[in-house]
Amino acid sequence: MYAIHHYAGGKAVESKSPRFAPIYNPSIGEQVGQVALATKAEVEDIIAIADAASADWAATSVVKRARVLQNLTHILYREKDKLAEVLSSEHGKVFSDAQGDVQRGLEVAEFAQGIPHLIKGEFSDNVSGGMDMYSMRKPLGVVAGITPFNFPAMIPLWMSCMAIACGNTYVLKPSEKDPSVPMMLAELWQEAGLPDGVFNVVNGDKEAVDTLCTDPRVKAVSFVGSTPIAQSVYATATAHGKRCQAMGGAKNHMLIMPDADLNQAADALMGAAYGSAGERCMAISVAVPVGQATADKLIEMLKPRVEALKIGHSMDMDAEMGPLVTAEHRDKVKSYMDLAIQEGATAVVDGRDFSYNMQGYEGGYYLGGALFDHVRPEMRSYREEIFGPTLQVMRTETFNEAMDLPSLHEYGNGTSIYTRDGDTARAYVNSVEVGMVGVNVPIPVPLAFHSFGGWKNSAFGDMNQHGMEGVRFYTKVKTVTSRWPTGIRSGAEFIMPTLNNG
Numbered sequence: 447m448y449a450i451h452h453y454a455g456g457k458a459v460e461s462k463s464p465r466f467a468p469i470y471n472p473s474i475g476e477q478v479g480q481v482a483l484a485t486k487a488e489v490e491d492i493i494a495i496a497d498a499a500s501a502d503w504a505a506t507s508v509v510k511r512a513r514v515l516q517n518l519t520h521i522l523y524r525e526k527d528k529l530a531e532v533l534s535s536e537h538g539k540v541f542s543d544a545q546g547d548v549q550r551g552l553e554v555a556e557f558a559q560g561i562p563h564l565i566k567g568e569f570s571d572n573v574s575g576g577m578d579m580y581s582m583r584k585p586l587g588v589v590a591g592i593t594p595f596n597f598p599a600m601i602p603l604w605m606s607c608m609a610i611a612c613g614n615t616y617v618l619k620p621s622e623k624d625p626s627v628p629m630m631l632a633e634l635w636q637e638a639g640l641p642d643g644v645f646n647v648v649n650g651d652k653e654a655v656d657t658l659c660t661d662p663r664v665k666a667v668s669f670v671g672s673t674p675i676a677q678s679v680y681a682t683a684t685a686h687g688k689r690c691q692a693m694g695g696a697k698n699h700m701l702i703m704p705d706a707d708l709n710q711a712a713d714a715l716m717g718a719a720y721g722s723a724g725e726r727c728m729a730i731s732v733a734v735p736v737g738q739a740t741a742d743k744l745i746e747m748l749k750p751r752v753e754a755l756k757i758g759h760s761m762d763m764d765a766e767m768g769p770l771v772t773a774e775h776r777d778k779v780k781s782y783m784d785l786a787i788q789e790g791a792t793a794v795v796d797g798r799d800f801s802y803n804m805q806g807y808e809g810g811y812y813l814g815g816a817l818f819d820h821v822r823p824e825m826r827s828y829r830e831e832i833f834g835p836t837l838q839v840m841r842t843e844t845f846n847e848a849m850d851l852p853s854l855h856e857y858g859n860g861t862s863i864y865t866r867d868g869d870t871a872r873a874y875v876n877s878v879e880v881g882m883v884g885v886n887v888p889i890p891v892p893l894a895f896h897s898f899g900g901w902k903n904s905a906f907g908d909m910n911q912h913g914m915e916g917v918r919f920y921t922k923v924k925t926v927t928s929r930w931p932t933g934i935r936s937g938a939e940f941i942m943p944t945l946n947n948g
């Protein structure tokens with residue numbers, strides 16, 4: 447059994463907290479470690495360390511900051527497989543998927559190397575007699591990130607690379623379910639040449655989160671997790687005068703038009719619904735075929751594919767889907783499968799009847815893939831996020847009826863449309879009330895140089911993750927108006943300066 451504590455001021459810090467949470471290996475269904483749950487005083491000490499490092503890091507030249515990001519990128523490539531293996535053992539996603547988790551994070555480090563260009567201000571020469579005007583982007587100071595279990599490498603890297611490149615110091619509060627990779631990242635930042643105290647990790651639960659959201663030294667909070675917690679973090683952090691972005695849950699629909707290549711659509715649905723056992727905020731959990739014939743053919747193609755899903759230990763290189771993250775989460779997902787059937791959905795494949803040969807791993811937190819047909823908008827199992835390996839099929843007659851489903855749903859993270867018709871695709875892209883849209887692309891997660899963020903109850907706050915939105919979130923603009931003595935006329939002026947009297 448290993449123990450995870452905190453990381454601050456360039457070194458591991460032993461927690462004095464009496465409270466610990468268990469860490470499991472979900473593939474075998476056993477506790478393998480424990481993680482400290484920080485006390486308020488411990489969080490405050492770590493904020494103080496980040497605060498003390500803040501002025502020097504903000505004053506470090508932007509080129510030097512970029513070089514740290516460059517080093518980090520190289521180190522992350524070197525360590526990718528090691529990180530992925532640890533990630534897979536605590537999360538349960540299969541190794542190749544865990545490599546993707548690290549890769550998507552290190553791409554933000556790659557993008558953030560361009561910070562000297564990205565952070566450039568604007569300059570207007572001679573706006574009035576001898577007068578120039580310019581703006582610059584300044585760091586905020588200490589900023590905090592609170593991250594979910596499902597991307598323990600990618601999401602901490604989304605946030606920290608942008609925050610640190612912009613000249614802020616950083617306190618990360620990772621998920622208590624898989625804290626080892628965030629701790630490894632702290633050491634890699636250090637190896638990349640980051641000064642002590644710029645990247646810190648505090649492990650904990652609500653007590654740590656509440657402290658980060660209320661402490662006046664923390665200037666901004668970036669949160670990713672479930673919607674109820676996102677709403678509460680957003681309300682608390684903004685009430686305490688902080689900038690806050692809080693990404694929440696999702697229910698992502700894929701429309702399948704009658705003219706789509708159904709074979710491609712079925713393959714896309716398999717990866718998007720069951721990859722990572724459905725524990726992705728951009729997983730497709732609802733398929734919306736348009737027309738009964740499309741629906742019948744789609745179900746016919748999906749059923750054998752779902753039944754043939756290779757489920758197994760996350761380090762089994764043949765497995766396509768591993769276990770759920772904890773027994774508790776597995777039971778929650780299973781209860782949604784029960785509910786869907788009680789509500790009248792047809793279980794085309796019942797994931798609860800999972801009978802794969804587990805090769806000695808029967809104790810792991812596994813579920814089979816479930817496929818439900820005849821799902822209706824009023825069902826609770828449709829309205830709520832399940833976050834497991836279930837795909838719900840909702841039959842519709844028209845494009846407009848199909849588009850209304852994602853548009854009227856409380857969540858608006860991602861969606862996709864499969865069609866060969868450009869007009870239909872364009873109408874969907876322009877009108878659907880969802881933040882990230884794919885056209886014949888099942889999981890439209892923007893690359894690092896664009897920005898990630900949903901709409902409605904999938905995100906609170908105005909700015910998205912990474913891309914230019916990331917630079918805006920982690921900086922504040924200062925605008926300077928300057929004139930040298932030769933440009934100044936003699937005599938006092940008492941009216942509001944305008945261009946007419948300039």
Ligand code: NAD
Nearest residue numbers: 593594595620621622652655671672675693694695696727
């Ligand atoms: P979660 O909300 O349970 O936890 C997220 C973070 O909040 C963790 O660090 C956790 O320790 C902390 N937390 C938990 N309970 C808290 C409380 N009562 N008060 C304060 N902090 C608390 O989410 P999770 O189960 O780790 O992650 C899965 C959820 O995250 C899903 O809903 C998924 O859709 C969502 N998610 C969203 C995005 C996105 O970009 N929209 C990305 C990934 C995951």
